[in-house]
Amino acid sequence: MSTAQFSTDAERRHFIRYTRTRHWPMLQRFPVTDELHDELLAQMLGCPAWTVRTMVDALTDQARETAAEMLADVRFRDALRALPFRPEDRIVAVGDSITADRLGWFELLSAATAALGAPAATLLNLGVSGNTTADVLERFDLLEAGRPTHVLLMLGTNDARSHGRDTAHRMATAPETERNLRAIVELVDALGATATVITPPAVDQQRIDGFFAAAPLRWHAGDIAEVAEVARKVAPNGLDLHTVTQAEPADAFLETDGVHPTPAGQRLILTHVVEHLTAGGLPTADR
Numbered sequence: 001m002s003t004a005q006f007s008t009d010a011e012r013r014h015f016i017r018y019t020r021t022r023h024w025p026m027l028q029r030f031p032v033t034d035e036l037h038d039e040l041l042a043q044m045l046g047c048p049a050w051t052v053r054t055m056v057d058a059l060t061d062q063a064r065e066t067a068a069e070m071l072a073d074v075r076f077r078d079a080l081r082a083l084p085f086r087p088e089d090r091i092v093a094v095g096d097s098i099t100a101d102r103l104g105w106f107e108l109l110s111a112a113t114a115a116l117g118a119p120a121a122t123l124l125n126l127g128v129s130g131n132t133t134a135d136v137l138e139r140f141d142l143l144e145a146g147r148p149t150h151v152l153l154m155l156g157t158n159d160a161r162s163h164g165r166d167t168a169h170r171m172a173t174a175p176e177t178e179r180n181l182r183a184i185v186e187l188v189d190a191l192g193a194t195a196t197v198i199t200p201p202a203v204d205q206q207r208i209d210g211f212f213a214a215a216p217l218r219w220h221a222g223d224i225a226e227v228a229e230v231a232r233k234v235a236p237n238g239l240d241l242h243t244v245t246q247a248e249p250a251d252a253f254l255e256t257d258g259v260h261p262t263p264a265g266q267r268l269i270l271t272h273v274v275e276h277l278t279a280g281g282l283p284t285a286d287r
Helices: 009-018 025-029 034-045 049-071 074-081 105-116 133-138 140-145 174-190 205-211 221-234 241-245 263-281
Strands: 090-095 122-125 150-154 194-198
Touching (some): 049 263, 174 221, 194 221, 194 263
Parallel strands (some): 150 194
8 A cells, every 4th residue: 555545544543553563573673763663654654753643642542441431341340350360470462453453452451451550460462464373483583572471362364365366365274374373372382371362253255345346365254264263173272252253243343344343343352352361261370
């Protein structure tokens, strides 16, 4: 997408919502200043750096406001307090744009736990838009550098992404996804950490077909379902987010592209994640 295609603030805001240059592997291995991160996004969007900062701040505020609204629900607040997070724990989220989303489930989790005010674990978001399971393997050194005690893995949506027009090729076959996911879990275990595998959420084929009609890439609901089945096979005790979101109304749960959850959808995802972790998805034994 060229800067000419970012003609409105809404388009710029959408791009910034999912684009987090601080998470990019090259810029984690070779860090630059905050000012340069703002300038990099500004150059991409063809706008002043102050516009980027203003939009980032607005998204951060929105995430905090949403977290506060969720905490007004007694059931959610009690579930959050029941999370087996210890002050010395480091909870690292690894995923694609669904996790990188500045209004996403992990940002809401971070904001909500901070708002509770009690000592809690350190939460680190390592989501990178567009990532496949192979990409996460390639940047495992950065995950290791986060010194996790527990890793939340929501991967696979981009493994199922297809490229091409008349002939389409999927980013990873089901056996490749299984191999990569097993390798990531094994590497996490070798760090002395534990992993919670979360299947990708369901998508809406009608919205995908309309939104990506002119694009040389797309997703197929059947491929996402296949990836979810692979994740269930690798981690039978993981969170099957795909199954619990299949019945959700697309207009409420998904953005117009049929792939990314809406802010309301992200709230729902967080609710399922918290329920899973409080039900025993986050081991508390000494590691």
